[in-house]
Amino acid sequence: MTSTTTLSLDDCVKADAVDPLREFRREFAIPEGVLYFDGNSLGARPIAAQECAARVIGDEWGNGLVRSWNEAGWFDLPVRLGDKLAPLLGAGEGEVVVTDSTSINLFKALASALSIAAAQDPSRKVIVSERDNFPTDLYIAEGIISLLDQGYELRLIDQPGDLTEAVGPDTAVVMLSHVNYRTGNLYAMTEVTAAVQERGALMIWDLAHSAGAVTVDLSGADADFAVGCTYKYLNGGPGSPAFIWVNRRHQNTGIQPLSGWWGHARPFAMESAYEPGAGIRRFLSGTQPITSLSLVECGLDVMLKADMADIRSKSLALADLFINLVEERCAAYGLELITPRAHERRGSHVSFVHPEGYSIMKALIARGVIGDYREPGVLRFGITPLYLGYADVWNAVDVLRDILENKSWDRPEFRERDAVT
């Protein structure tokens, strides 16, 4: 295969050799023949996860039985893992819990934020978000609006640039994804938070595509609430529990309506009246899925050994390389980049639109290059610096070019829609 790019595979191999994160790949189980560009959807499996699960299931559950609530520290896992995750979010101890799903945690954040906003100014009835936000965020906002039935409305902007204009004296809360799931657009957290708060609204960030992917500084930005997931860049395993961060100034105010017993001040006193626990514990609700929750620690333990600045700079370099190679080698085939080029506006995935995007992605996956497809027409490639290298990017684009050149995506089996895309 001849290369038409100004950068050769050889250059990539050399870049890998001096990559300070190169050794991290050994911590992950990547199947033979797979180039995995979907860690932004489901992170790869840390090698240690298998042993961790065997310990939780064999020793803690099997032998410890109910005693493990104390002896294995199950009950405190959401708080302990939250504290462990906190540095990756620019957060402090006692500010994060790992629990429930992102959707459920967003409901808690919205309910709290709306009640705090209403206490200050009940005339603020608007939740501002983005039409292109991850759908579950918008659906949950719709859910709470419909439940409350108090005249709240959801105002959706069409472009990131429309934000400040959309936030006004009627706005209670702004709810945005820090990194957009489709385009990879990255908001300037500090500036946006400040602009929102200056206009008298509260700021909720969804960090699903940020945690472990880009540098996050919730404390520096002095945001109000944040939620996010652990199964993408944090490699916690399929559907592993999500997290919620609450600024200390809001932890003991506002309504947290999913007030299950894990959030009670004295859960084992079995009192009939709810009294919220102090601090972040109030944001816990019911009993947590301990096996899935325990696996979150394996992913965090790997991530915390790396330097987040190294991860970010390699992520940007790999994504630049991906974009450059696609533009040089696949220029003839109609791929349109929808990810911002500017580093300060870009998360850790790269997306291209193509009218045949769905079939092209299926053809890629059949060749072992696993990215994913998002409506409408988006080919998404996640950049995960702990287990991807420069040569991987070169090889992935090489397969992409071959598929496009030979139109090998144009087969019936690549048109057939899967239930989950």
Added chain:
Amino acid sequence: MTSTTTLSLDDCVKADAVDPLREFRREFAIPEGVLYFDGNSLGARPIAAQECAARVIGDEWGNGLVRSWNEAGWFDLPVRLGDKLAPLLGAGEGEVVVTDSTSINLFKALASALSIAAAQDPSRKVIVSERDNFPTDLYIAEGIISLLDQGYELRLIDQPGDLTEAVGPDTAVVMLSHVNYRTGNLYAMTEVTAAVQERGALMIWDLAHSAGAVTVDLSGADADFAVGCTYKYLNGGPGSPAFIWVNRRHQNTGIQPLSGWWGHARPFAMESAYEPGAGIRRFLSGTQPITSLSLVECGLDVMLKADMADIRSKSLALADLFINLVEERCAAYGLELITPRAHERRGSHVSFVHPEGYSIMKALIARGVIGDYREPGVLRFGITPLYLGYADVWNAVDVLRDILENKSWDRPEFRERDAVT
């Protein structure tokens, strides 16, 4: 050791030999030296769970990676497991999903039920429950009442017998645990549901201590909503996801405010407006913890091989034996039975109150007889016919008698409170 009971260990050994469920014990990993009477808190580990976890983590996550959402059927797990669980609840296909926690599912059920009740008669503002209900149920009711801020109130009865009097023309919803977590009291589901519905209210059952423990017939009772957990008698593993059952007549009406993307009619179309899926799928919310969720199937697979009528009749026989032995052999030591004696009023655990209950339970656990303690003063013993036999009951009571006779609970280490009781 001499026995003062009319029933000897020998009789128990003989009863075990002809027990039709005896072979099920081999399906569970019970540690050497443990008599496990806490399956009502955390069910024992099915042997198959270890292999199941290794498959989910190694093959499905590790090798399948993101492809497993389709290829391993992850996305449909909540519905598939719900259909599998349904027969144990007297429910049909498409009526149950296994998802989230009991607390979260109760919030969904309450929100739906209240909105349905309000559509019929907005003046009905009372939720009736029981002061002695499992606390999280009451806390969640408080949470939704406080969030809605529409004049709802929680009315708590002090005795099961007070129920019908408490339900009147002001009542929107009645929410009860079918089997009481403390006393083991069992409500007559069909009669209570009919009485509640005759008074114009909706009936929500919490089946946490019922599913897999007693015969349940939600369809026969024509109840409105039910929730419950899978980590007790269903042996799904620590904190494994809970379930929600919704009567078909309510599935497409009412508000389900935790409207995450898994409940959308077309979750992967990534539409910005929420459109609920048809039927029970509307009660899904966010992404589920696949490892913990997958393990639920191991417990169900064992349970479904047994006959629920055999389980129930052995449960009653073991509990009768436990009660009789305690009353005969421990009569001098002040244990007071708080579990109903009548079979039709009793679930699958037996509880005694004792002023030194906490220390006695710690002494029992130190001797390998694992029950648990619940405030105030309650020693709780779960009866799980799949892995407990008649001789186990005899041996457990023998240890209890010894501890009481020798006052060996009266030690500092047995007074020290654990974080989780």
